[in-house]
Amino acid sequence: MIEAKGLTKRYGDRLAVDGISFTAKQGEIVGLLGPNGAGKTTTMRMLTGFMPPTTGSAQIAGHDIVEDSLEARRNVGYLPERVPLYPDMTVRGYVTFWAKLRGVKASKPAVDAALARFHLTDRQNQLVRHLSKGLKQRLGLAQALVHNPPVIILDEPTIGIDPQQVIEVRDAVRALGQDHTVLFSTHILSEAEQVCDRVLIINHGKIVAQGKPADLRRQLQPGSTLYVVTRGADKKKMRDLLASVPGVTHVEGSGDGFTVKANTDVRGELSTHISAAGVTLLEMRPVTTSLEDVFLELVKEG
Ligand SMILES: Nc1ncnc2c1ncn2[C@@H]1O[C@H](COP(=O)(O)OP(=O)(O)OP(=O)(O)O)[C@@H](O)[C@H]1O
Ligand SMILES: [Mg+2]
Incomplete structure (x- = not known):
């Protein structure tokens, strides 16, 4: 049309x-x-x-x-x-x-x-x-x-x-x-x-x-971002642990937990590693990227 x-x-x-x-x-x-x-x-x-x-x-x-x-x-x-x-x-x-x-x-x-x-x-x-x-x-x-x-x-x-x-x-x-x-x-x-x-x-x-x-x-944000909250390990140790999980590209402390960026779906691996280290996983949820983030990213590059 x-x-x-x-x-x-x-x-x-x-x-x-x-x-x-x-x-x-x-x-x-x-x-x-x-x-x-x-x-x-x-x-x-x-x-x-x-x-x-x-x-x-x-x-x-x-x-x-x-x-x-x-x-x-x-x-x-x-x-x-x-x-x-x-x-x-x-x-x-x-x-x-x-x-x-x-x-x-x-x-x-x-x-x-x-x-x-x-x-x-x-x-x-x-x-x-x-x-x-x-x-x-x-x-x-x-x-x-x-x-x-x-x-x-x-x-x-x-x-x-x-x-x-x-x-x-x-x-x-x-x-x-x-x-x-x-x-x-x-x-x-x-x-x-x-x-x-x-x-x-x-x-x-x-x-x-x-x-x-x-x-x-x-399409513009392959992989995923997760928000993870744990109990039973200090921040530094936890950050290193999360960063060591295969597929994780970036870990950042935020609020009570961490924002974890990955290039694949790492939810299974993350929970396995966390429990193997004797740490309690309190929360794990996806952080959705809004179209706004995508847009700002594109326009910035442009
Ligand atoms: N009549 C005109 N003469 C010269 N330049 C123009 C004319 N109309 C628009 N432009 C320029 O062309 C470009 C595109 O303008 P346009 O108005 O199409 O953008 P827009 O996406 O509608 O923006 P906005 O969200 O502000 O409405 C701008 O750089 C604008 O300054
Ligand atoms: Mg216009």
Whole structure:
């Protein structure tokens, strides 16, 4: 549904997006995760036909974004980073305006549906200028979807809204992802983990990693980290004992116990060695690496 091949954008001599390739299928929510300036917005602007790529190409629902730009745009709904809102329009008027602009034939039922979807029906006669930030964001979403496009591109849809509305927007995105193709950018890692089926991590205009959030963590952090608490040996002796277990690469005292890094699953070996030394094992649990750790690691290297 979205197919990008070597998408590249140069602003003067700044390479903002550097050869991005990926596909997103129907019913898939793909997260574009990256720090400020990574190239998320630039990628989305190219995909939505707001500006042409310097090189590379992309298709939206089978339509080339340059050669067949009109048809490509008809198949995509876009929530830009800064939604252009017209303060003197009513909520209903604004959504109707976009429906007509996009050539929606039966605009009334389409507008009704879009307003209902984002709980704006009660507000339909209110002026845009009187809406709160969160309501404006919901209006932006209603605008993006009024023509019922198969592909939806949302640029940081949860930025600047309160926690309750963040939850509502995330739920709305997840619901959309059931039958649409959704590309969703964020720099909030837990959000990408919660909402997306697949994540593309971008930094300096390049995809530096991609996969399911859980797989990404595994792939980038092979082996494991365990937290171990024992009784019956002094700290120094315990540290040496743990470090001597085959597979253990790093031991560090932390709190009442130790953080043990290993390049394989060493749980069996660890408990055998500990009990052989006459020490009591009080606790052993895996320390999970969050996507955040993976991300910071990648971005640091980049
Ligand atoms: N119109 C422009 N002219 C020149 N440089 C630009 C322009 N738009 C973006 N850039 C540069 O391109 C790079 C990518 O910017 P982009 O806005 O795509 O990043 P982003 O990932 O969306 O960041 P953010 O998280 O801050 O929204 C940045 O270095 C930015 O300064
Ligand atoms: Mg951006």
